[in-house]
Every structure is written in structure tokens, then in C-alpha cells.
Amino acid sequence: MKNTGNLFYRVVIIFILTMSFGSLSTAKADVPEMSSSLSAVKARGELVVATSPDYPPYEFLVNKNGHSTVQGVDIMVAKKVAKNIGVKLVVKKMNFDSLLVALQTGKCDMVIGGVNPTPERRKNVLFTKMYYHGGQYILVKKSMSWLYHDKNSFKNKTIGAQTGTTQYDLAKKQIKGVKVRGMTSYSDLVLALKTNKVNGVVMEKPAALAYAKNDGSLRAINAEFKLDKGTTGVAIAVKKGNVSLAQAANKGIDQIQKQDLVNKDYLKKAGQYLKVNTEDTSMWHYWRFFATGIEYTLIISIVSAILGLMLGLLLALMRLSKNRLWRGIAISYIEFLRGTPMMVQVMFVYFGIGVLINIPALLAGIIAVSLNSGAYVAEIIRGGINSVDSGQTEAAESLGLSMSDSYRFVILPQAMRNIWPALGNEFITLLKDSSIVSIIGVTDLIYESNLVRSDTYRGVMPIFIAMLLYFAMTFILTRILNHYERKMQYAN
Known part of the structure; x- marks a missing residue:
């Protein structure tokens, strides 16, 4: 295959402009690089606390009048701390496994979620005084x-x-x-x-x-476990070395312990909130949760499919290029992305790159899914280009077409017809695999269905509803892809 020349550079420019535009359009959803010192929290006027709202009565979502809020004992403790500092409380939701990582990478000021201050955890984060020993x-x-x-x-x-x-x-x-x-x-x-x-x-x-x-x-x-009260109580975690913020939180915890607020007030209020959830556990009552999940799943899937397609085309042209550097970069990228789990990639983009740039969870999820999809799409497109008879390129040259025009009007249209079924399968897989972003707290369909399960104490039905909704989305997407496949065959 001859050097793709001008077409390659055009695709590079288009891809860079698209990614730049996407970053600008999502910048409004971002927050500035966050410092978690007490002075920074006061200057910002917000205390960002991360939690996993699937652990009643410590933290859970309350669905009332179609609106959901995070409530529970831990949230009341966090409100008390924020009030003492004189700032507004902002609650950030994510999986429990990601909480301490989020703290270390500057995604939040504090972590609260029934966290026990074990010696292993103390090596990485700073804990406040314990505010409750529940057994x-x-x-x-x-x-x-x-x-x-x-x-x-x-x-x-x-x-x-x-x-x-x-x-x-x-x-x-x-x-x-x-x-x-x-x-x-x-x-x-x-x-x-x-x-x-x-x-x-x-x-x-x-x-x-x-x-x-x-x-x-x-x-x-x-259970009658032998407990060490120094490690089996629950405490708030702050970033290592952030002593001033921990001391400010301890003042609020001292007041909570002095008045025994957890036992006398917080647990009772949490129980009242739990009654709201259990008054109506029908799936229709939680339709807004599922609707939000569908919305975010579609946003991630559509944007990632577009960016993945553009990245895949760029990588395919790079791999077909005679330039060893471009070809080596493309091969390395494709092999690496296809050889590592998407879950690890999502966490690396959000937490790893997040050390340098505070990327919001939704944008991090889109970037990770797009980068992963691009590697697979690249191989699909490369196979499609190679499937086009070399005589087509020679015919285009004999007509005086430039290399970029040959690809645009002759090679790529034929390749697209050849690879459309495989490309369609990749889009369907992408829609389903986008559920992995729930691990960093993106409120996709899986994340929302898990919240419904924890709020309603119904384990199977939310999963069944999520299955039906995924099937509906993939069924509709399949029909759309088949429609355009038939149009391509007819045009051929």
C-alpha cells in the first residue's frame, strides 16, 4: 500500500480539532485542580466528600418525589463538619474500592463511608478521630x-x-x-x-x-469477633499530611461524640429516610434512576463511537504508512490497548492522569472508552482497506486522482461496505462495555441499577430491568446498522 500522504495529515488535523472541541465543551463540567488544605476548602467555599451510597444506614440514596439525594449517618456527620468549617457540603458518589484512590489523586477533600482506620490504610491517608463504634x-x-x-x-x-x-x-x-x-x-x-x-x-x-x-x-x-477498637470504628479519611483539615473535622467529631448524636439522632433520622425508600419499592417508582442511566449510557456510547471511529481511522492510516515511526506508534498503541483490560484503562485515565489534571468522571469515562474502541476499530478499518483490490488504487491514479482523493472517493467507500458488519458489532460491544465506567462513579445504567438494588433491598428485579433496557438499546442499534448495511448493498 502506498504512502497515504495528505489524507493522513488531514485526518490528524481533524482528530486534534475534534478532541480539542470535545475538551472545551466538557470543561464546564470540570472543577479546577483541587487543593484539599483547610485554607483552600474555605477559599473555595465547598467541602468535597466522596462516598459510596450503597451502605445503609451509613450512606444511601433517598428517592422522594422523583428526586434522589444522598442521606445517612455519614452524610449527617459530613454536614456537621462542613458547617463547623463554614462551607457547603458537596457529595461525590463512586464505588467503595475507588474512594481512597480518589482522595490520594485529589478528586475530593475527604472520604466518608463506614471506613475503618486500619494500620495499612493509615500508611496512605490521614484519619480523623473515630466517630462511631458499631460492632x-x-x-x-x-x-x-x-x-x-x-x-x-x-x-x-x-x-x-x-x-x-x-x-x-x-x-x-x-x-x-x-x-x-x-x-x-x-x-x-x-x-x-x-x-x-x-x-x-x-x-x-x-x-x-x-x-x-x-x-x-x-x-x-x-458475629462476636475479637475487635480492636482502634481499628474497627469508623472515621473520616483526608489526604496524607493534611493535618489542618483533619483537626477541623475533629472539632465537629468532638461535638458529635459529646452529645452522642449518632445514637440519639443520626441513626433515627437515617431510619426515617430508609422508610421513604421502602414505602414503594416498585421499579416504576425508580424510573428516573433508570432514565438517568440510559441517558449517560447513550452519551458515553455515542460520543465514544464517534471519537473511536476517528481515532481508529487515524491509527489504521498510520499503520499502513511507510513511515516507520508512525507505523511503530500505531502498532504499539493498538497492541497495548487491546492487551490491557478496559477497567484498568478507565481507572488509569481517571485516577492516573487525574494526578496532573482533574478530569471529571464522565469525561474520563468517554476518553477511556474512546481510546479502547479506537484500537479495535483501527484493525477493522485496516482489514477493510487491505480487502480493496489494488487495481482500484491504480485505476484512481490513472484518472489523475490524488492519494487523498483516491482514499476518499474510491478506497474508503468500498472498505466501509466490507467492514460495516464488523464495525457494527464493535459499536454494539462498546454500548455494553460502557458499563465499566460505573467503577469511577459515572451514573450509567449499571451504576443506577445498583443504587436501586441497595435502596429497595430487591436484588434481582433491578438487574432484570437493566438487562431489558440494554437489550432494547442494542436491538434498536442493530436495526439501524442493518438498515444502512442494506442501503450500502443496494448502492453497490
């Missing part, structure tokens, strides 16, 4: 509660715990012969319990009691 319970099926009385009842059994938590370590160290199954969210763990994948789920006492109270098929029992 550790095990959630079991009520029909099997006659068999389980404490942690020793689970000898040689399978028990569930949230990955990376104190509960996971306690179960592993203090229950003989136990097999601990870790999952990222408690809604997944409770579903595993109900479907007999695990025999029990270890969680903080208030959370276990909340699940048992709102789900008649469950029961909470005292």
Missing part, C-alpha cells in the same frame, strides 16, 4: 438462622464481605476454614446470600440491622 454482625437468611449463632457457626462455610474492608480481614483471620468471597458492593453480597452463593455476609451492626429490618427474609446476628 460487627453477620447477615443470614432467616430460614437458616437456627444454624448460625456467631462467627464460629461458619467454620468451613462460605461467607461474603466487601472487598478491601475490615470485615473481609476479620472473617478471614477469625473464622476457621472459612472461604471468604469478596464483592465490591453490599447489594451484590446480599443477592449472593439470597441465592445461596454465600452462607452469610459480614457487615457493620447498623447496616446489618437495616437490611434485616427492611427485608423479612434476612436476620442479623452478632
